Amino acid sequence: MLEALTPPRQFTLSGDFWRQIPGYSEVSEQDFSDPAWQERNSIMRPEKIRDLLQGNVAEQFIRDLSEGLSDSTMSMRITPYILSLIDWSAAKKDPIRRQFLPLKSEMIAAHPLLRLDSLNEHGDQISEGVVHRYPDRALFLATDKCPVYCRFCTRSYSVGVDTPTVTKDRNAPVADRWKSAIDAIRKSAAIVDVVVSGGDCFRLKASHLLELGSELINLGKLKRIRFASKGLSVLPMKIMNDRAWTDALIRLSDMGRAKGVEISFHTHINHPREVTHYVVDAARLLFTNGVMVRNQSVLLRGVNDGFSEMTRLVKLLSDNHIHPYYTYVCDLVSGIEDMRTSIDSARHLEKHVRGITAGYNTPLFVVDAPGGGGKRDVHSYEVYDKETGLSVYAAPGVRPGKLFVYPDPLHSLSPGIVADWASDDRAREMVRMVVERAKMQGRISGG
Numbered sequence: 001m002l003e004a005l006t007p008p009r010q011f012t013l014s015g016d017f018w019r020q021i022p023g024y025s026e027v028s029e030q031d032f033s034d035p036a037w038q039e040r041n042s043i044m045r046p047e048k049i050r051d052l053l054q055g056n057v058a059e060q061f062i063r064d065l066s067e068g069l070s071d072s073t074m075s076m077r078i079t080p081y082i083l084s085l086i087d088w089s090a091a092k093k094d095p096i097r098r099q100f101l102p103l104k105s106e107m108i109a110a111h112p113l114l115r116l117d118s119l120n121e122h123g124d125q126i127s128e129g130v131v132h133r134y135p136d137r138a139l140f141l142a143t144d145k146c147p148v149y150c151r152f153c154t155r156s157y158s159v160g161v162d163t164p165t166v167t168k169d170r171n172a173p174v175a176d177r178w179k180s181a182i183d184a185i186r187k188s189a190a191i192v193d194v195v196v197s198g199g200d201c202f203r204l205k206a207s208h209l210l211e212l213g214s215e216l217i218n219l220g221k222l223k224r225i226r227f228a229s230k231g232l233s234v235l236p237m238k239i240m241n242d243r244a245w246t247d248a249l250i251r252l253s254d255m256g257r258a259k260g261v262e263i264s265f266h267t268h269i270n271h272p273r274e275v276t277h278y279v280v281d282a283a284r285l286l287f288t289n290g291v292m293v294r295n296q297s298v299l300l301r302g303v304n305d306g307f308s309e310m311t312r313l314v315k316l317l318s319d320n321h322i323h324p325y326y327t328y329v330c331d332l333v334s335g336i337e338d339m340r341t342s343i344d345s346a347r348h349l350e351k352h353v354r355g356i357t358a359g360y361n362t363p364l365f366v367v368d369a370p371g372g373g374g375k376r377d378v379h380s381y382e383v384y385d386k387e388t389g390l391s392v393y394a395a396p397g398v399r400p401g402k403l404f405v406y407p408d409p410l411h412s413l414s415p416g417i418v419a420d421w422a423s424d425d426r427a428r429e430m431v432r433m434v435v436e437r438a439k440m441q442g443r444i445s446g447g
Helices: 035-040 046-053 059-070 080-085 088-093 095-100 174-187 206-217 237-241 243-258 277-288 307-319 343-353 415-421 424-442
Strands: 125-127 137-141 193-197 224-228 262-267 292-299 323-329 364-369 374-377 383-385 390-395 399-407
Touching (some): 035 080, 080 095, 174 206, 206 243, 237 243, 243 277, 307 343, 323 343, 343 364, 364 390, 374 390, 390 424, 399 424
Parallel strands (some): 262 292
């Protein structure tokens, strides 16, 4: 009778799908479902992919990947789980591959407005690892480690190991950094909302997660704490099989609820194919135990910028109690210009997605304004010049009187404008003109 009352699970992949990879053909379900096995067998070299696929990948692809990594801000680290989600018969176009494995052949020149710390997180730090941009909220960067490395990572300035293009920031030891960070949060009367991120909370030990979360809850001033992790997408078996870690999260959720503090788990799923039976089972476990789960996607060209992909993603997440929260227009990151989408394409996609399901399960499409303006609704620009690809946003609740410029990717512009962007003088003039228009139309002073 209970079985009949259980709603059907909504997912895209099930069964022993990993056995399509020759190197995993003999891997048991018990091993594959073990998060420790996944971590031990993470793939960090292109040659390892060649060995695992045993002739099912062209040597040119491996060379292309090796050259792409040389120009990437992020090194390579993926789990066997993620490797198994890639359609290796069409790897160059595969939406999972595009997120984690950079190919030199698809890279194009970066936009001239690119900066390494494009969101100016360094400038908004009040303590090492604490970014205080919004009046009542703080971002607590508790670790610089992740179970996988996304090639479009905004924090490529600090997350992961050094690459040929980026020497990473090195943070103080965890105990020292956490103490000063929590002190800074305690002393700021305005902060009532903390996002614990990194890196990735999945890489915190269960004891550290519980200790850190308990300290924040016991400050007695916070109303909301969010734990951010891509883990539900890239290592979902940890939720099911690392019970110490999951129990720590559930204990924090219960503790927060008892003390009037909302605890939530924020994850990052970009494509419908990422919603496997592992993800569904993990999401159900969290839902059953009262943990609120929200999703933040990044809008990526060739991954989820089509109406059918985004619609399917939103519905899969909603049906599995993973609330679609934000869809970010991709930040400016070196080596991923080919993955960015224009503001115009984001606007049109949002228009088609809105109305397909309940409003609270419809993501807000946002731009994280370069330079520290914070998240702005894509529609809320003061000026959008499609010809030059420049949109200008005001952020009165974050930076009164300031304007923030987001550039469309070069591939979305005409050849003539791309040539203009190659000229420093012309580039400065295009930015100056669109900012002046925004000041006039929005009656905003400052710059």
